Amino acid sequence: MTTKHRHQARTRxxxxxxxxxxxxxxxxxxxxxxxxxxxxxxxxxxxAQLRERHGFRFGAQMLRVAINGAFxxxxxxxxxxxxxxxLPPFSGG
Amino acid sequence: MFALSYEAxxxxxxxxxxGPGLDSGALVCFEGRVRNHHQGxxxxxxxxxxxxxxxxxxxxxxxxxxxxxxxxxxxxxxRLGSLELGEVAVWVGVAGSHRDEAFSACRWIIDEIKAxxxxxxxxxxxxxxxxxxxx
Numbered sequence: 001m002t003t004k005h006r007h008q009a010r011t012r013x014x015x016x017x018x019x020x021x022x023x024x025x026x027x028x029x030x031x032x033x034x035x036x037x038x039x040x041x042x043x044x045x046x047x048a049q050l051r052e053r054h055g056f057r058f059g060a061q062m063l064r065v066a067i068n069g070a071f072x073x074x075x076x077x078x079x080x081x082x083x084x085x086x087l088p089p090f091s092g093g
Numbered sequence: 094m095f096a097l098s099y100e101a102x103x104x105x106x107x108x109x110x111x112g113p114g115l116d117s118g119a120l121v122c123f124e125g126r127v128r129n130h131h132q133g134x135x136x137x138x139x140x141x142x143x144x145x146x147x148x149x150x151x152x153x154x155x156x157x158x159x160x161x162x163x164x165x166x167x168x169x170x171x172r173l174g175s176l177e178l179g180e181v182a183v184w185v186g187v188a189g190s191h192r193d194e195a196f197s198a199c200r201w202i203i204d205e206i207k208a209x210x211x212x213x214x215x216x217x218x219x220x221x222x223x224x225x226x227x228x
Contacts, residue, residue, distance in 0.1 A: 022213035023225040091226035092212025
């Protein structure tokens with residue numbers, strides 16, 4: 001087995017559900033989308049891909065991320081079926 | 094006690110829910126209201142949206158933390174949806190034995206709500222555009 005084949009055997013396709021809010025929702029044009037990704041993938045890596053696709057102005061350091069309804073660390077590795085919400089700076093109150 | 098509401102906030106109803114007892118010598122309420130201006134622009138109306146599940150959890154954590162930090166009972170409700178000028182966007186009520194802790198807890202809660210709860214405001218201006226606020 002070549003190196004390339006071994007690499008393919010180790011990666012696994014997962015599907016995550018992405019939720020956007022406020023300006024991110026406006027820029028993405030949708031409030032959610034699902035995406036096939038290759039594991040291992042962290043939340044910050046997923047955001048970088050989506051930022052490039054949608055042209056989000058915020059860097060990850062400006063946002064919070066929530067996974068499955070709870071605040072999470074950006075370095076968290078995503079699992080199949082996760083719901084990942086990107087949260088721009090809050091303006092309630 | 095923390096809630097999100099798509100209906101107008103009835104402050105009297107929330108005071109009743111908070112239920113200040115006969116040991117409460119102080120009741121402090123804060124109302125955040127929709128203002129007709131922002132950074133020199135005339136504001137016509139607002140929308141609020143939230144990550145609702147997370148906002149409910151975080152709001153509840155804040156109220157509980159306040160009740161641990163200060164000897165008070167507290168409640169907070171935040172509006173979602175479309176709001177007109179002058180409407181109450183957020184209500185905080187705090188009951189305590191004395192005014193010092195009630196004022197302090199009320200101020201602490203509204204500051205934490207603004208900083209920690211995933212709620213967003215979109216302002217509609219008289220000139221026609223609408224802008225999500227991300228301070």
